[in-house]
Amino acid sequence: MNKEGMQMALEEAVWQGYGRGDGSVGIRNKVLVVYTVECAHFVAEQIVRQSGDSETELIGFSGCTDNQYAVRLLLALVRHPNVGAVLAVGLGCEYTQPQRLAEAAQQSGRPARWFFIQDMGGTAASIAHGVDCVRWLRAQLQDTPRIPMRLRDLVVGAECGGSDYTSGLAGNVAVGRFYDVLTAQGGTAVFEEIVEAVGLRGLLAERAANEQARQEITRTYDKAMAYCQSVRQYSISPGNFMGGLSTIEEKSMGAVVKSGTAPIQGVIKVGQRPSHGGLWLLDTTPDPHWMQFGITNPNDNEGLMALAAAGCHVTILVTGRGNVVGSAVAPVIKVTGNSRTFHRLQDDMDFDAGPVLTGAETPAALGLRLADTVLAVAGGRPTRAEVLGHREYCIPYKYQDKTAGAIPRCEQER
Amino acid sequence: MELAETAFVIDRRDNVATALSALTPGKVRLTGEPTQPEATVIQEIPDGHKLALRDIAAGEDIIKYGVVIGRATQNIPAGSWVHLHCMCSLVDERSSHLDVETGVPQDTVYE
Numbered sequence: 347m348n349k350e351g352m353q354m355a356l357e358e359a360v361w362q363g364y365g366r367g368d369g370s371v372g373i374r375n376k377v378l379v380v381y382t383v384e385c386a387h388f389v390a391e392q393i394v395r396q397s398g399d400s401e402t403e404l405i406g407f408s409g410c411t412d413n414q415y416a417v418r419l420l421l422a423l424v425r426h427p428n429v430g431a432v433l434a435v436g437l438g439c440e441y442t443q444p445q446r447l448a449e450a451a452q453q454s455g456r457p458a459r460w461f462f463i464q465d466m467g468g469t470a471a472s473i474a475h476g477v478d479c480v481r482w483l484r485a486q487l488q489d490t491p492r493i494p495m496r497l498r499d500l501v502v503g504a505e506c507g508g509s510d511y512t513s514g515l516a517g518n519v520a521v522g523r524f525y526d527v528l529t530a531q532g533g534t535a536v537f538e539e540i541v542e543a544v545g546l547r548g549l550l551a552e553r554a555a556n557e558q559a560r561q562e563i564t565r566t567y568d569k570a571m572a573y574c575q576s577v578r579q580y581s582i583s584p585g586n587f588m589g590g591l592s593t594i595e596e597k598s599m600g601a602v603v604k605s606g607t608a609p610i611q612g613v614i615k616v617g618q619r620p621s622h623g624g625l626w627l628l629d630t631t632p633d634p635h636w637m638q639f640g641i642t643n644p645n646d647n648e649g650l651m652a653l654a655a656a657g658c659h660v661t662i663l664v665t666g667r668g669n670v671v672g673s674a675v676a677p678v679i680k681v682t683g684n685s686r687t688f689h690r691l692q693d694d695m696d697f698d699a700g701p702v703l704t705g706a707e708t709p710a711a712l713g714l715r716l717a718d719t720v721l722a723v724a725g726g727r728p729t730r731a732e733v734l735g736h737r738e739y740c741i742p743y744k745y746q747d748k749t750a751g752a753i754p755r756c757e758q759e760r
Numbered sequence: 761m762e763l764a765e766t767a768f769v770i771d772r773r774d775n776v777a778t779a780l781s782a783l784t785p786g787k788v789r790l791t792g793e794p795t796q797p798e799a800t801v802i803q804e805i806p807d808g809h810k811l812a813l814r815d816i817a818a819g820e821d822i823i824k825y826g827v828v829i830g831r832a833t834q835n836i837p838a839g840s841w842v843h844l845h846c847m848c849s850l851v852d853e854r855s856s857h858l859d860v861e862t863g864v865p866q867d868t869v870y871e
Contacts, residue, residue: 511778511808514825515768515792544851549827571851580852584864590778590808592822592842593849596829603825703768703780705791 352714356497357531361725363499364430365491367455371499372427373659373724374401374677375490377483379433379476380420380447381406383440389463390435393476402480403674405651405739412441415744418617422655424451424458426675430490431457431483435476438464457486497717498532498623500724503653503661503676504604505538507646510589510666514600516683516699516712517664523713524662524720525606525625534620536656537605538628538649540570541581545595546602547571555609555624562613562751566629573631585667604664613750619657628656633752635745647671648740650678660723662716670694672731674739679719679729696723696730765801767811769794771826776810776842778824783811802839810842822847 363371379402381390387406394404405423407416424432424447432451434444448460459479466472504521506513525535543550547567554560574580580594591597611624620626630643630652643649646669653661654676662679663669668687672678682688685700697719701707707715723729765784767777769792777790783805787798796813805811810824816836821828830847840846844859859866 515770515778545828574851578853580849582852584862587844588862590806590810590843592810592844592847593830594852595827595849596824599825599827599829703791704766 349710349714352718353527356527356714356717356721359721360494360496361721362492363495364428365493366427366430368425370427370657371493371495372429373495373500373726374428375430375487376428376675377402377431377433377480377487378424378426378429378675379404379435379480380424380444382434382436382442382444382447383410384408385410385437385440386435386463389469389472389476392473393433393435393480396473396477397480397484399480399484402484403737405674405741407442407741409442409743410440413743413745415616415746416741417442418748419651419655419741420447421450422617422619422657423651423675424456425454426654427657427659428675429456430487433458433476433479433483434460435472436460436462438462457483459483495724496531497528497721500528500660500720501534501536501620501656501658502528502720503536503538503628503650503656503658504664505646505649505653505661506542506601506604506664507649508665508667508669509586509591509597509600510684510687511591511600512683512700512703513664513666514597514603516702517666517681518600518604518683519702519709520681520683520697520699520712520716521604521662521664522606523709524716525604526608527713527717529606529608529624532623534623535606535608535625536614536620536628536653536658537602537625538630538653539581539601540566540627540629540631541574541643542594542598542601543567544571544574544580544598546598550602550610550627553607553610555611559610559612563610563627565751565753566613566627566631569629569633570631572634589666614656615746615748615750616652616744617655618748618750626656628652629746629750632744633747644742645740647673647738648742650676650738651740660720662720668694670731670734670736671738672729672734672736674737677723677729678731678736679723680731681716693734694730765789766791767799768792769813770824773823773826775813775816775820775823777813779805779807779809779811782807800839802837803841805841812836812838812840812842814838816842
């Protein structure tokens with residue numbers, strides 16, 4: 347099929363999503379089991395395992411002391427379009443409240459249950475009760491309305507992890523070209539990793555859709571730079587240098603390529619969703635708090651979780667060296683620009699962007715081929731990570747303001 | 761003649777190209793957006809690393825993706841390897857303290 351033909355096919359592609367009570371439409375119909383402290387982790391995990399339901403998934407927060415950022419993340423995930431029903435499991439003496447999570451899910455039109463392990467009479471009774479809850483919740487989802495979806499209804503997130511030189515030359519090029527197609531159709535694209543946009547302040551600001559977006563982008567950039575300078579560390583590792591990247595600026599441009607060329611509508615913070623279609627920057631960097639920043643992104647799954655919390659139906663992980671992870675809530679499509687990685691890890695990789703390096707495929711054709719893969723996954727085809735049972739999650743302690751591009755308090759007072 | 765060894769040029773403004781395999785001295789094919797079909801490599805360049813497409817003077821910008829990715833810390837002849845030994849970041853002070861082969865930091869003391 348020629349390029350115009352493929353573009354037409356993408357516009358006309360329709361699949362059946364899952365309608366929620368709050369009006370959102372998901373691409374999967376999941377029961378989400380959530381634990382509210384590490385002490386409830388084992389019981390919740392056993393409930394998921396013993397329910398024997400492949401679309402029942404586990405997430406949770408390990409801390410006993412609660413954290414506003416983590417609670418915001420949990421709330422965004424229990425109300426995610428791919429989630430149809432929720433079971434919240436607590437121990438009984440932690441700060442984070444499973445009842446409030448279940449209520450939030452119910453208020454968004456999702457059947458939900460919750461309980462404390464201490465009230466239920468311990469491990470065995472809690473697992474048995476939890477499995478009953480999951481079966482009841484699954485039964486409630488039998489009649490989930492099927493709603494037609496198109497490319498313009500999709501929210502897609504992307505990040506890179508385990509990068510090598512091919513990520514900036516091929517893997518992220520595929521995502522960038524796909525994002526241009528997606529946003530041109532009215533769909534929503536989210537990219538993150540502002541700490542990997544070093545040296546690109548002007549380039550990102552020029553792409554702002556309006557003055558407010560420009561301010562959000564520049565302030566978010568300035569915060570990320572202040573963060574990197576204060577910890578004297580940039581988002582680049584010995585492996586990156588060994589692989590041929592010489593500077594954080596070089597790695598950054600390779601990372602920002604995945605945003606494509608569309609105007610940037612604005613910046614969202616973790617737990618917030620884009621207010622309309624187009625391209626958005628997700629800020630996952632901690633905000634300064636009590637004269638310090640706290641912990642930054644601990645691993646790739648934390649980034650994928652933040653993208654899911656932005657309402658992304660599906661996420662794309664660009665990985666030159668080859669990460670194998672998946673994610674709870676939103677399926678992960680793994681793209682590599684390194685054809686050797688694609689063949690070495692072929693059970694784990696969904697998409698080989700390598701042919702663009704040899705000239706065997708044009709960047710435009712590459713983007714359309716990725717669009718095709720995304721549409722297939724949205725329509726129900728399991729990703730490699732879903733087939734293998736990868737359902738990782740990561741909900742850390744962090745401090746973040748709700749306002750994007752917030753002016754630090756010390757500067758407001760000046 | 762089809763050259764086996766290839767380097768990739770991302771933007772026509774770039775003064776470096778990326779090796780798609782380990783390169784040995786001699787002619788290499790350029791793909792992507794090159795301004796010339798081939799280049800002459802004058803030293804071994806590891807897979808994924810950069811080669812200079814023209815002579816770059818000390819203090820000049822290193823350009824890839826059409827943007828500045830660092831600055832030359834010495835004169836870099838066309839066809840030679842461009843990495844930590846001859847260029848530095850404009851922001852990251854640590855990058856000039858890393859081992860040129862392994863990227864391992866040399867500014868951390870193990871004692």
